[in-house]
Amino acid sequence: MACNSIITTAAVYKEYQAKLANVAGxxxxxxxLKDALYVLGAxxxxxxxxxxxxxxxxxxxxxDQYSSYLIGIFSCFIKLLCIGILIQLNLSRSSLLKLDSE
Known part of the structure; x- marks a missing residue:
């Protein structure tokens, strides 16, 4: 149940990234995305x-067990977000390197 909401949130974030790229390049x-302030609330x-x-x-x-469960879910979401940001940073470096070599 909660894992699905994390997956949904990550999918919405990925969809936003694609829309932003279409609009802004x-x-x-x-x-x-690199300079954005990310606010997470629980x-x-x-x-x-x-x-x-x-x-x-x-x-x-x-x-106590349910509190720990929620903390685990929120931690997972933060890790997914950080991984997504790192991937974006890596992709931007790759595309910049391609432009420099041309």
Whole structure:
């Protein structure tokens, strides 16, 4: 359930990157993404609205276990985001090197 939302979020981010490249051009898009401020939010509602509303969750997990589970999910998302940024930076370096060699 939560893993799907991470995958969906990553897919939406990738789709945004493609749209940005179409509008601004590849080089400018890479620059925008590289210099962007990324804000990630996780709040009490992520815990409260899921753990206490869903009877299955509070039977399967203790509050501490569910908190750890959410932290793991958020950590995974941050890692995916960082990997995506590193890939973009690498791609921009590759394309710049190609331009320099031509």
């Amino acid at each position: 590849s080089e400018k898009a890479v620059s925008i 709040g009490s509602s992520d815990f409260l609205q899921n753990y206490y509303v869903n009877p299955w969750l509070n039977r399967v997990y203790t509050p």
